Amino acid sequence: MRREEAFRGISKRLAVHYLENLGGELVAGEREDNAEADVAGEDWTATLSAEKVSVAGSMTLTEVSVVFEGGEDTVAELVEKFTQKAMRAGG
Template sequence: MTDTTDTKDAAKTETETKTVEKSFRGISERLAAHYLTNLGGERVEEDRVVGDDWEATLSSKKVDIGPTLDITEVTLVFEGDAETLDPLIEQFSQKAMRAGG
């Protein structure tokens, strides 16, 4: 029996995978998904966007920020290749910070 493993595939499986959870206030799930698609992802489910070597799962909830005010907090769980994820999260964070106006 011969081993037909492609070395390119073998190297790819050895890359470091990581998971990062980040929360953002003042944006909606819809807007967060839009930003992720602008960064190269494709919305494959209502709460999931997938890109090359990464994926993000979205959820949201209302959080109190005072006795009479609540806002939406969107939480994203990013999973993927560490080298891809770090710049993606940085780019997403910059877009999300501008949204709150």
């Protein structure tokens, strides 16, 4: 299964950290926002990228895109746990 999600208000560095806390390991790329990164866990992988997006006039936010891949149940559970962590970061 492949699922792509976008998260605003967190850095790619923090997103990688969350995935590591969920059992993943940075296997390629960098934690910095200007480069892609691949994190792999048991039965799943996540590819992360980040870009600045305009939200209102000249105001911008970092948007981290994550492509989750793996078994259907594994990806569903991973996305749910990751989303909970990412939502707490902004609030």
